[in-house]
Amino acid sequence: MAKKYIFITGGVVSSLGKGITSASLGFLLLSYGLKVSIVKIDPYINVDPGTMNPYQHGEVYVLDDGAETDLDLGHYERFTNLTLSKKNNFTTGQVYFTVITKERRGDYLGKTVQVIPHITNEIKKRIKEAGKDKDVLIVEIGGTIGDIEGLPFLEAIRQMGYDVGRQNCLYIHLTLVPYIKTAGELKTKPTQHSVKELQSLGISPDIIVCRSEKRLNNEAKEKIAMFCNVEKRAVINAVDVDTVYEIPLKFKEEGLDKLIIEKLTIQPNKEANLNEWKNMVESIKDPKDSVTIAFVGKYIGLKESYKSLIESFIHAGASMNIKVNLKWIEAEDLEEEGTREKLLGDVDGILVPGGFGSRGIEGKIKAVEYARKNKVPFLGICLGMQTAVVEFARHVAGLAGAHSSEFNKDAEHKVIHLATKWEKEGQIIERNEASDKGGTMRLGAYPCQIKTGTLAWHIYKRKNISERHRHRYEFNNSYRDVLSKHGLIISGESPDGEFVEIIELKDHPFFIGVQFHPEFKSRPLKPHPVIKAFVEKSYESKTTKSTT
Incomplete structure (x- = not known):
């Protein structure tokens, strides 16, 4: 059990930034030498977000242990540089599933199973387990005050104040203070109502964080403090900023x-030093130059679907003091004749990211072909690597109609197919086409061995790496020899040789595909080496073009 707990709730509207607020607090407390962890509680009944449409929920973030989690876990890891696990994210679905399983097993000895105490006890148990051996545990409650789904969680954290002692428990409420343009003023009434609703549930916030477009004046802070029963200094203004990485500095x-x-x-172990973080923020806000990379995706209507990937390019750019401009291209648009030169002709690099489903696949393949033929720096991630293999098989190795069995089960050459058996931490995992969709992918961190002398070796500068995965389909080893004979380089594979992890091409400035998701391990002060190398080569391509 943690020594101290911070509970973060939100009101008025969703998407105010509770995740960024939690991550920023984690970063600040870690800077004092404290042992900190963060938990995200999601009130939806899904067991995890793994089967949810990215358009509804945004990116599914994957942890080392294979947990498919809310995208806020990505904020937590990026800001704090912690490696989190499945205990750091749980849902209503998981809680009820556990309680019902115990009831069926007879654990409650015939008692009537109720929300209080059985559901709330399970919630508290999970919170306490996540805080084991920590100085501070930050707990973010998803949704907003008033949501019926969130009531058991709010009751549980109310009880936590009683369980651990109010002196060891802090409640922070995040609200919106809207600016009414016609009136020319900020309105505090939504915050007052939100706090009143929270108080009616037995929770009085100690600190109120106010999201606003414009800075709160003294009068607004005094009004919120008086009507919400908090100290004036506990009314914290979270004004819109140029980059989310500036938020910890503003909170400080x-x-x-x-x-x-x-x-x-709390007794800090050292004094906070944020100089390196400040330099990174300045590099993001005032870059010396820029580079343009085509982002050929299929969920570009909701950029949150690619949250970690977007952030990884910000990290890489900041390390070089340049801005990475992403040119968003809908993969389907490239399927029309005559569109490739128009859409891709002015970019410095081409990225084909991961995804699921057949929509836009031929457009992604055309983007790969354009990059290969025109010597444009290319990076393929997960499905992006697979489309690169399909394109190479069709147009270089002469395997007409080559495809992935995910999209064409009748293809003559299934160069990408469903892997049915593998080992993870001593456990044999099996699956087939009839397997459940949820949790049946190759998920989490897997080892990879890199061949010396390759581009991948040049990027990583070591033989053994570990990267996070989220996919069902794999490179078909039956085609290793024929594709290798035509020039496809398999530069990274699993230690047992069963899985191809990295492919690349020679006689090309930069062409690499990775089966894993490098973006999940990118950090603001430590960009992922694959993403950074791709940005560096794209920038080099730009500067070369400008001098010729």
Whole structure:
């Protein structure tokens, strides 16, 4: 059990930034030498977001242990550089599934199973397990105050104040303070109503974080403090900023870190030093140059579907003091004749990311072909690597109609197919076409061995790496020899040789495909080497073009 708990709730509207707020607090507290962890509780009944449409929920973030989690876990890991696990994210579905399983097993000895105490006890048990051996555990409650799905969680965190002692528990409420343009003023009433709703559930916030377009004036802070029963200094303004990585610095300016340390009577182990983070933020805000990379995706209507990938390019650009401009291209648009030169002719690099389903596949293959033929730096991730293999098989190796069995089960040459058996941490995992969709992919961190002398070796500069995966289909080893004979380089594979992890081409400035998702391990102060190398080569391509 953690020594101290911080519970973060939200009101008025969703998507205010509870995840970024939680991640920023984690970063600030870690800078004092404290042992910190973060939990995200999602009130939806899905067991996890693995089967949810990215358009509805955004990116599914994958952890080392294979847990498919909410995208806020990505914020947590990026800001804090922690490696989290499945205990750091749980849902209503998981809680009820556990309680019902116990009831069927007879664990409750015939008692009537109820929300209180059985559901709330399970919630508290999971929170306490996640905080084991930590100085501070930050717990973010998804959704907004008033959502019926969130009531058991709010009751559970109310009880936590009683269980661990109010002096060891801090409640932070995040609200919106809208700016009404016609009136020319910020309105505090939505915040007052939101806090009133929270208080009616037995929780009085200690700190209120106010999201606003414009800075709160003294009068607005005093009004919120008086009507919401908090100290004026505990009304923290979270004004819109140029980059989310600036938020911890703004919170520090507002004194939020010192306020939390004081209210929880925490003894810091060292003084915070944020200089390296400040330099990174300045590089993002004031880059010396830019580079343009085509992002050939199929969920571009909702950029949150590619959240970690977008952030990984920000990290890489900041390390070089350049801005990476992503040119969003709908994969289906490339399927029309005459569109490739028009859409791809002005970019410095081409990225084909992961995805599921057949829509836009031929467009992705055409993007790969354009990059290969025109010597444009190329990076394929997951499905992007698979489409690169299909394109090479069709147009270089002469395997007409080559495809992935995911999209054409009758293809003559299934160069990508469903892997049915593999080992993970000593456990044999099996699947087939009839397997459930949820949790049946090759998920989480797997080892990869890199061949010396290859582009991958040049990028990583070591033989053994570990990367996170989220996919069902794999390179078909039956085609290794024929594709290799025509020039496809298999530069990374699983230690047992069963899975192809990295492919590349020689006689090309930069052409690499990876079966894993490098973006999940990219950090603001430590960009992922594959993403960074791709950005560097794309920038080099731009500067070469400008001098010729």
